Amino acid sequence: MKSSTRVVLGSVLVTVLLVAAAMWLGRDGDGSGRAxxxxxxxxxxxxxxxxxxxxxxxxxxxxxxxxxxxxxxxxxxxxxxxxxxxxxxxxxxxxxxxxxxxxxxxxxxxxxxxxxxxxxxxxxxxxxxxxxxxxxxxxxxxxxGGSAVFYNRNLLDAAHIDPKELGALRWSPDDRVDTFRPLLRQLATAAPWAYNAANDIQSITLPYLGSAGGQFQRAGRFDFDSAAGRLAFEYLVRLVDTEQLSPSAADTNGNGDFARNAFLQGKLALFQSGSFNLAQIAAGAAFPWGTAMIPAGPAGRVSANxxxxxxxxxxxxxxxxxxxxxxxxxxxxxxxxxxxxxxxxxxxxxxxxxxxxxxxxRGVDVSPFFDVLDGPQISTGGGPRLPVALTAIDPVFDEMFLGRIPVDEALHRASADAQHAIER
CATH class of the missing domain: 3.40.190.10 (Periplasmic binding protein-like II)
Known part of the structure; x- marks a missing residue:
């Protein structure tokens, strides 16, 4: 090997070692003795x-x-x-x-x-x-904390609804019991959308499933393909696809910020969500607003946390x-x-x-986020490969909220896909 070649190779080796040393020090120390x-x-x-x-x-x-x-x-x-x-x-x-x-x-x-x-x-x-x-x-x-309902006071006033009414609302497939959907129809006279029913697992689907008496998982297996699951999801899909009281799933699927942005723009009267959106709403809302408890279902008021x-x-x-x-x-x-x-x-x-x-x-009542947790709570459960299972469920639920798959078929398919994702 020529001496000039050895010099070049030696220089390259020194450079590589120096870069490696710099990266090592950058991750492991800075020469000061500190970890x-x-x-x-x-x-x-x-x-x-x-x-x-x-x-x-x-x-x-x-x-x-x-x-x-x-x-x-x-x-x-x-x-x-x-x-x-x-x-x-x-x-x-x-x-x-x-x-x-x-x-x-x-x-x-x-x-x-x-x-x-x-x-x-x-x-x-x-x-x-x-x-x-x-x-x-x-x-x-x-x-x-738990889920709560943010409300636009101006839109409630325009629909002649007192915010105090929100805390006593109940949803039910029985029209004789249901007080929530009639109120949403009333709000729809004053706003483009009354409410944010959507494929939102933490703020919407889990609370409805729980308040229908269902669970997401039971004994390590997915359990939302049940009578309670059908009751909850049929109610939600009806709000979106049939009665159009909520934004289209074409807008909300894949865009978790759509409903919050619609609320901030004054286009959505009731926004059900968690405390993680509170700071953004406080900073961005150009109208009077407040918070209320989520509606109760056949099994009471249930929230995720x-x-x-x-x-x-x-x-x-x-x-x-x-x-x-x-x-x-x-x-x-x-x-x-x-x-x-x-x-x-x-x-x-x-x-x-x-x-x-x-x-x-700042004059904001955050008690609904805490008070709802005094009652039953619902979670996604756990276990190995849960993230993979949730990824399998999501596209099926998206199609369900678009009205392309009947609720009973979607729940059965999503449950089977999720279980298969865990077990394979």
Whole structure:
């Protein structure tokens, strides 16, 4: 080999090693002796409160620096799955559907890391959501609370409806009992759309299924293909496809923001959703509005209550430091930052008052999000490959809300497709 060739190859090798070293230091340290811990989120609006919380943590823990990675939700689940499998995931990351990671040994055991007493400070439903096979796999960060109904006061006035009427509404397939659909017809005289019935699992389909007396899963198997399921979905599809009291499924399928935007534009009288939309409505509504309880069904008033947690990567290079960061994020001091601007309901129960006080000072009644949870609750369930199953259900439900597949056929097909997705 010519000496000039050796020089070129040597230079290339040195360059490669320097780049690799720089990347290694960027992920594992910065030469200051501090351990760098990476936290992955999917929502830009949470970067600032997390940064403020972590800055306080770092002032008391100067041997650790926590850096935030933002991955948009549209690509978050797939990228996390690939990164965890490839060993390149962040040290700590947001989770909602997590059982596959837990079963594969990819997550830190929170009970073992922080002690079983830590969970006493956290929202009970959130702890239950992230407990699998008797082990807690995430540190709850925030809860959505229950579903509520946002109303446009101007449109209610135009339809001669008192907001106090909303809290007593009942939906039923029996026209002699149903008070909800008649009110929606009255609202339709004043607004392009009265209500946002749609394929929205957390805010619409789960509450209706639960208030019809049904469940999404039972004993590890999908159970929405039932008499209660047919009752709930036939009522919803009728609102959309037959009576056109809600936006077309052609607009809402695949666009989870359509109904909220229609409400903000003054085109939708009643918007059933969760507290996660409260800040956007408060900032964007140019009309008087308020909140009310969701309508009750044949089995009463039932809501979902989702939570988000942070999980520790079992493959982290800094387990001791990750443990300290997780303990901080699960503490009252670290968690309250998420409620400081009214963005979300903290999972540390002692700090939920911060959220309620914030909105109370602004004249917003958030009690419907909390009061609905005094009754029964419904969830999507859990188990291995649940995300794959939900992906199988969604297109069938989309077609059902478009009126292209009868409700009984759609429920049977979606249930079979979901079960097959889990078992294959």
């Amino acid at each position: 760098i811990v990476w936290l992955r989120l999917w929502d830009q609006s949470f970067v600032a409160p997390y940064r403020a919380s972590l800055d306080e943590f770092q002032r008391a823990n100067q041997d650790i620096e926590v850096r935030i990675t933002l991955v948009p939700f549209a690509s978050y689940p797939q990228k996390l799955r690939l990164d965890v499998a490839g060993g390149t995931a962040d040290d700590i990351f947001w989770i909602n559907l997590y059982q596959d990671y837990a079963n594969a040994g990819r997550l830190l055991d929170i009970d073992a890391e922080l002690g079983p007493q830590a969970k006493r400070a956290w929202d009970r439903v959130a702890v239950e959501q992230f407990t699998h096979n008797g082990v807690l796999w995430g540190v709850p960060q925030f809860v959505d 989702n939570a988000i947690a942070v999980a520790g990567n079992a493959a982290t290079r800094h387990p001791a430091e990750v443990r300290r960061v997780l303990a901080w994020l699960g503490s009252a001091e670290g968690n309250r930052y998420l409620a400081a601007d009214g963005a979300t309901i903290p999972a540390v129960t002692s700090e939920q008052r911060v959220y309620r006080d914030y909105w109370s000072r």
